[in-house]
Amino acid sequence: MTVSDLKQSAPDSAKPKINWSSIEEADNFAKTVKLFRQGKYDADSFRRFRLQHGAYGTRMTGDYAMVRIKLPAGEVYPHQLEKISQLSEQYSIGSAHLSTRENIQLHWVILEDVSEIFRGLAEVGLTSREACGNSVRNVMCSPLSGVCPDEIFDATPYALATARFFLRNPMAQNLPRKFKFNFTCCEKCGMVRIVDVGLIPQTREINGTTQRGFKIFLGGGLGNKSYIGHQLEEFTPEEDLLYTSIAVMRLFDRLGDRKNLARNRMRYLVNDMGWEKFQNLVFKERAIVRATQSVITQLDVDLSPDEIKRPIRISDESGESAPDGYARWLKTNTIQQKQSEYRSVFITLEAGDITASQLSSLAGIIREFSAEGKARTGFVQNIAIRYVHEDDLPRLYSRLLNVGLAKSGSLTMAAPIGCSGTTSCNLALTNSHRLAKEVQRKFLELKLDEDEDLSDSSIKISGCPNSCGQHGIATIGFFGGGARVGKDMYANYQMSLGGRSDGDSMLGLTCLRVPAKRVIPVILKIIEIFKEHKKPDDTLKTWLHRVVNENEDSEIKSIKDIQKLLEPLVVPPTQEEDPDFYLDYGSDASYHTKTGKGECAA
Amino acid sequence: MCCLTDSGKIITDVDSLRSEIRDKSVRVIDVRREDDYKQDHIPSAVNLPLANLLSDDSPERVAKLVNSLGIDDETSVVVYDDTFGALASRVAWTLEYLGHADVSLLETTYSHWKSLGLENDNQTPEIQAKEHSVNLKPEILATSDYLETAKNRDDVMLIDNRERLNFLEQHIPGAISLPYRTLASNDQILRPKDDMKRLLENRGISGNSEIITYCGSVGTLSGLAYYALKSVDLPNAKLYVRSFKEWKKLEKPTEKQEDASYWDLSAE
Numbered sequence: 001m002t003v004s005d006l007k008q009s010a011p012d013s014a015k016p017k018i019n020w021s022s023i024e025e026a027d028n029f030a031k032t033v034k035l036f037r038q039g040k041y042d043a044d045s046f047r048r049f050r051l052q053h054g055a056y057g058t059r060m061t062g063d064y065a066m067v068r069i070k071l072p073a074g075e076v077y078p079h080q081l082e083k084i085s086q087l088s089e090q091y092s093i094g095s096a097h098l099s100t101r102e103n104i105q106l107h108w109v110i111l112e113d114v115s116e117i118f119r120g121l122a123e124v125g126l127t128s129r130e131a132c133g134n135s136v137r138n139v140m141c142s143p144l145s146g147v148c149p150d151e152i153f154d155a156t157p158y159a160l161a162t163a164r165f166f167l168r169n170p171m172a173q174n175l176p177r178k179f180k181f182n183f184t185c186c187e188k189c190g191m192v193r194i195v196d197v198g199l200i201p202q203t204r205e206i207n208g209t210t211q212r213g214f215k216i217f218l219g220g221g222l223g224n225k226s227y228i229g230h231q232l233e234e235f236t237p238e239e240d241l242l243y244t245s246i247a248v249m250r251l252f253d254r255l256g257d258r259k260n261l262a263r264n265r266m267r268y269l270v271n272d273m274g275w276e277k278f279q280n281l282v283f284k285e286r287a288i289v290r291a292t293q294s295v296i297t298q299l300d301v302d303l304s305p306d307e308i309k310r311p312i313r314i315s316d317e318s319g320e321s322a323p324d325g326y327a328r329w330l331k332t333n334t335i336q337q338k339q340s341e342y343r344s345v346f347i348t349l350e351a352g353d354i355t356a357s358q359l360s361s362l363a364g365i366i367r368e369f370s371a372e373g374k375a376r377t378g379f380v381q382n383i384a385i386r387y388v389h390e391d392d393l394p395r396l397y398s399r400l401l402n403v404g405l406a407k408s409g410s411l412t413m414a415a416p417i418g419c420s421g422t423t424s425c426n427l428a429l430t431n432s433h434r435l436a437k438e439v440q441r442k443f444l445e446l447k448l449d450e451d452e453d454l455s456d457s458s459i460k461i462s463g464c465p466n467s468c469g470q471h472g473i474a475t476i477g478f479f480g481g482g483a484r485v486g487k488d489m490y491a492n493y494q495m496s497l498g499g500r501s502d503g504d505s506m507l508g509l510t511c512l513r514v515p516a517k518r519v520i521p522v523i524l525k526i527i528e529i530f531k532e533h534k535k536p537d538d539t540l541k542t543w544l545h546r547v548v549n550e551n552e553d554s555e556i557k558s559i560k561d562i563q564k565l566l567e568p569l570v571v572p573p574t575q576e577e578d579p580d581f582y583l584d585y586g587s588d589a590s591y592h593t594k595t596g597k598g599e600c601a602a
Numbered sequence: 603m604c605c606l607t608d609s610g611k612i613i614t615d616v617d618s619l620r621s622e623i624r625d626k627s628v629r630v631i632d633v634r635r636e637d638d639y640k641q642d643h644i645p646s647a648v649n650l651p652l653a654n655l656l657s658d659d660s661p662e663r664v665a666k667l668v669n670s671l672g673i674d675d676e677t678s679v680v681v682y683d684d685t686f687g688a689l690a691s692r693v694a695w696t697l698e699y700l701g702h703a704d705v706s707l708l709e710t711t712y713s714h715w716k717s718l719g720l721e722n723d724n725q726t727p728e729i730q731a732k733e734h735s736v737n738l739k740p741e742i743l744a745t746s747d748y749l750e751t752a753k754n755r756d757d758v759m760l761i762d763n764r765e766r767l768n769f770l771e772q773h774i775p776g777a778i779s780l781p782y783r784t785l786a787s788n789d790q791i792l793r794p795k796d797d798m799k800r801l802l803e804n805r806g807i808s809g810n811s812e813i814i815t816y817c818g819s820v821g822t823l824s825g826l827a828y829y830a831l832k833s834v835d836l837p838n839a840k841l842y843v844r845s846f847k848e849w850k851k852l853e854k855p856t857e858k859q860e861d862a863s864y865w866d867l868s869a870e
Contacts, residue, residue: 030800030804033804034804058862059861059862060859060860060861060862061859089781089783090781090783090784091781091784092766093765093766093767093770093864093867093868094765094766094767094868094870095867095868095869095870097867107864107867108766108767108770108864108867110778110779110805112804112805112806113784113801113804113805115804116784116801116804349869350869353867353868353869354869355868355869355870358869420867421863421866422861422862422863423862423863423864423865423866423867424862424864424867431863431866433863433866433867434863434866437866584863585866586863586865586866587863594861
């Protein structure tokens, strides 16, 4: 079925509330690329311009770019997915990549074609503006906001309003470094303590009326050096949300390190200054902002509810039995919403990759099954179809099965994150992307997605120390590097254990270095050790939490005890014994590290 | 409306074709497989499956085929397929190479024709054979030998119309990548002229350069690109009709994008 067929068969009902695009930016970008190629624009200025517009550099070449399409709060509509599908076939590699920050990325785009992508995005109201560079990056919101049974209220309208306020805002065009906002639904879904500004909805009672507000965390972030954020105050009322955001950004703008590229995120500023001092500065700055901002400077929060309308069923197939694998999929890919009779369905991808034809099929499926008529990209390189009526789930599963999107395990440890690694990134040392896919295939083969002891754990893999794969907050995290035996090099990962991003957020503790080709056996061995020593109610996550905090009373007292048991597995064989050991995943050439100039901090 | 160029029209729109069929002033060629053709096709169309043509596309054989389809030098010919115009392009190019001036592509695919609810039938028309002259146009053909020297010239551009991943993995040195998917827009096998012009100009494809297109094996995707170039009045286009398959078989030099595992980004 072609994209145009889909368009004809099902008219859109849900329409985006906000148009993020600006068509002038396409013409301007095309013009600037020409000037750059003619030598009339210097390389550094062009690079800043390119990044500001959401086009990132590509591994070992100046001819290609990666276009990062922003989806504020992760919201995406069927016709937008169809357009992205078409753009990926025309200008990219026929696949798109869902990131950990709710963006959709198109890789290996010819620099001269980037403006054509902007043009296509503008047709559907999307932009990549300020998706890279020293600006306010995509404003994230939990994919469950609005449907999460544990949330106090839906943060989505606030996330959208924040994104709208800062996009193309002069205040946010030349920050010392990138700046990230994450909104979430509840403590469990988390992700608010590892970002510049993280926000969880909460309310309080004042004189019998309920006041909305947020718990705000500042100064967290993952990178070459990661930090956990600090809570600003007990309660930040909603009318202070914008003032607080502006105050924090103004402080960062004024005090942030603009010289030392490796230490210019706000978390370094907070750490160098000390939290209490920074916190006081925020309070003072906020008082000034409050007193000096014009009354028209406010967040435009659209609280009008979305229409929830279960799509009309065209044919009745209720008599049919659900296909094989349905129960496993239902258990590991869907969540009961707070709205009775509705579930949210998470699609399992491999390290966030999805083909152009799957994207367009997905658009049709969203129209057919989601009562809100749109979807949400999530925190872990995935996408969620929400508001699916319980009765429609078997039929939805069949539809997903037909287009290869029905793999189980999306909400479990069997869906590892892998950054793009050596598939496209200049900084990567290893093929973390492929490794994540290999780990996933092994987990699904062993049906580990069904193991409830593992379901709240995570595996996250970065191809270098810079944490795009968010390894620091993984139950089992890895970042890539190179190692050698004599003259022979091999891909090697530093493994950390016990990281988490929920209410008990902490960074994983370094355990040991694991060669790429030993990562899977090492993970399986950790699971074996856990099974041997766990208490009946333990999950891998809770057990490891005790171990890394040295509160465990079995013979595994600390991470060192785990390390000792794993050491025999990571001894390198000789070239003759195992030549495959010296090849990274996805490569048949001997391994060597090679990097270009990064466009991230370090 | 037709796109007029020096050598005549490139594209025939749906309405013009319908009236030409009514006037019996056109020979329509359906290049799909015989089974598909037999089921239904545009009224009055004759069938020339691409595979049949490719089994021997020497000028003598092509002339015979053309004669048997009732086409002489004056016949107006419109070609269509159901493969985004690529197969139709290859057949149209072959006629052009033979020296036939009046050949164009239907603006859309047969599936889309049908989805518009337009007429179709399963009648095979009676054909009276005709005599077509052979007046080859070598200036629209690139051979491997020709390409090998031409590609080093500054005024020659080489365009690879395969998908991006194939290009990254291996391509003819000096080629630029313009995947065939970029050429179409929605239901049209080729973008509107202004759109196409902008796309090509952004890529530096303009002016009087000689432009050679190639694809994976038999010159279909690159045939479509050949017509894309003609649709914006680029006068000097050539098709490397034996394309990358022959180039590799002849063990001529190739290039690749080094030091990146781009295949692992693909979801397939």
